Amino acid sequence: MDLSHLGVPVGPMVRVGGGFANRMYRLDTDQGSFAVKELNLLDRRWAYRAEDVFRFERAAFAAGIPMPEPISASRTTLVHRWVEGEKMPEAPVSPAYAFEIGQILARLHALDVAWPRVEEDPTPADWPDLAERATATRQPWAGELTAQVETFLAIAHFVDTCERPGPVVLTHKDIQPWNLLARDGRPVVLDWELSGMLDLSGELGSTALSLAKGPGIEPGVFRSVLDGYVAGGGALPPPGPSWFVFMIGGWLGFTRWNILRCLAGVEPGTGPDLALSHESARNGIRGLPDLFGRLPELEALLR
Template identity: 30%
Template structure:
């Protein structure tokens, strides 16, 4: 109950009627807080060392909402804030949102038209000069060799696999980097448009979790999202095409083949790099188990060439059907 009272005070809410209860723990843990003023959703967020990014994301989220995209309504902190976040003693950095009645997206929900139109609207808000390449797993060859050397020195179980697979990783990374550089359509955007970040309400779908918002390629994000939603239960290529058709109809520009899904490949490389960094001690493990991190890193090294080849083939097929050609 003490934490509930501290959070309620930090956001200028009324007295809690019960202790906070855990809600979900996806990218960040969230809680339900019931007060005499009503129910809110509380989210723990990472702010320390990321203040400028947090403020940028909050400002962008506000602009998107003001432009007509349906987003959750944040509760402004009562005191000192970084974006919509504030530090709560005994709890950490937190955000709060007005409670939204709805349910998780189901596999049979038809959202292709909404998804394409929403992405186009978000991408039209704020262009930028450059994306953040590290989010695509784009690292210099020297860094990969440093991870390999550290892995071999520490006898990490993925090191032999990485030694054998490193040439392929560097080739795939170069393809991803070329796709991102060629895109040129850089904007501030959500950057985590995935099925688990959509809620179905009485007024329609709502895209939430805007904390990762930042610069990216508009078209590559649109294609990544179209693929993610179309494959949440099998491979619904009609839904993928419908999303990209809606995106183009609303003003978005779909990249030419075979780069449609380069972002998704880059995300996979980025997760591999993150695991190598944790395994070699370059960044803390946090709540992660070292053995699990090592095992997943080895799997990702082994699977990356096939994963990239499959997505290049899908991108080429979709682009050919749509009549897209590289400029």
Template identity: 75%
Template sequence: MDLSELGAPLGPMTRIHGGFANRMFRLDTDQGSFALKQLNVVDRRWSYRVADVFRFEQAAFAAGVPMPEPISAEHDMLVHRWVDGEKLPEAPVSVAQASEVGAILARIHALDVEWTDTSIEEPTPRDWPELAERATATGVPWADDLTAHVETFLAIADFVDTCERPGPVVLTHKDIQPWNLLSRAGRPVLLDWELSGMLDLAGELGSTALGLAKGPGFESIEPTIVRSLLDGYAAAGGQVPPSGPGWFAFMIGGWLGHTRWNILRCLADVEADRGPDLGLSHEIVRNGVRGLPDMFGRLDELEALLP
């Protein structure tokens, strides 16, 4: 990418560590500060819809959604204006923040943006026994946890494939979680739009509400945060769909696929030049092989949080 249009650099680009899928850099120039995201286009599970997402971001920014200004997009690089803010802790957000995120979602879902969805949904992976065998043979530290939960992972795959998901389907962000939010003067700023696309509304609301209402695990979930987000969504004109287990099918399916992708990276034992560092991939897998069975075992409790 030709970065000359961003101005004269004031110094070298700085790597910002911690990305779960891609790599982020900051560039300071005489025209301001910019966030440059290097997309992992090598071993992703699907292709990024860069042009469609960029058009979606432009519409959202023009509509006043609190987010970094989108500057440019190419097949493997996204550029936004840098936004300073505080990272959210791994803990429930405030009631006010949850309500505002709900209102932001309603605003996003009201946008009229052309989106030609030609993607084909991949089948839920079921090679967990083989992955557990490979993990044991290579001696990775989470092999025992994966082996102990193989049957649970197969049951999760069945749930994701067969669970009925209430409509409607909306064009949305698809990944509003604490790690994709900044707090600026106490108010949320929405980052990382590259996974945007069509999704059933319940899946988006369930994933967002649960992500903002809990800490690192599922032992402590704040029902008031779930309610506040949904109330904020309804107050801003959104229609909340009927309750059911389908609210959590998207979140658990996405976590399942992300865990498997990082398992394959760890088993290859190669420090790739794109995507998360190898150490972070191991951490993601450890969290997945422990957290996914916990979440799946609590689906009834999670459904009870819904209106």
């Protein structure tokens, strides 16, 4: 990757841990510190629109959204100014933090940024075949997957048929604890690659639930995201299962993608390590059926 536009390095580029889809590095130069992301081009789950996302990021940054400054974007590499902050644990955030995230979403959805029309593919329903291949290749989670095949087929059907009430907004689409920092106790939003058009209920439900869940769900934190959204000038869509279909569908696709990486049985050259793919596959196989079964409980959060 050509990083000459970032200045003269003052040390070697260092890989940063984590990364569920791509690989991240820190580069310190005479012009500052930068987060350099090497995009996984081997088996992406969607076509990455580098120019469109970069334009959206620049507009969000110019509007004062708390985020790393976007520096450059190419087909293979994303560069942002490095931001120091505290990593967020996968646990309920404070109500004040959740309220501010809601306000950020309202400001983000008010931006006027052009976006190309994108057609979505049907949700894959090849779970019986995946279970057979997992058993044949002796994957450590094969038995658990086989036992849940019917549930995964039901989840895929739900994702394909759930009615979305609209409106559709241009947004981040992936505000999760691992894509957030706290700087002086306030949010910084990272990792904008998934940005695109999304039904508003799916964005709000996914964000509020991700910030409210831990061993249980904190209803007050969930509600704080929605209160912040209204305080920021946004209007809430009607309640219903559509609030959670995006999160469930995203986790379903992520689980399937990691299963396919595990079935290949080789360490990929980009993207997450094989061990992390095994962990993500196992977490999805165990966690998704539980989340799907709790839909009535989740919908009760909207009352």
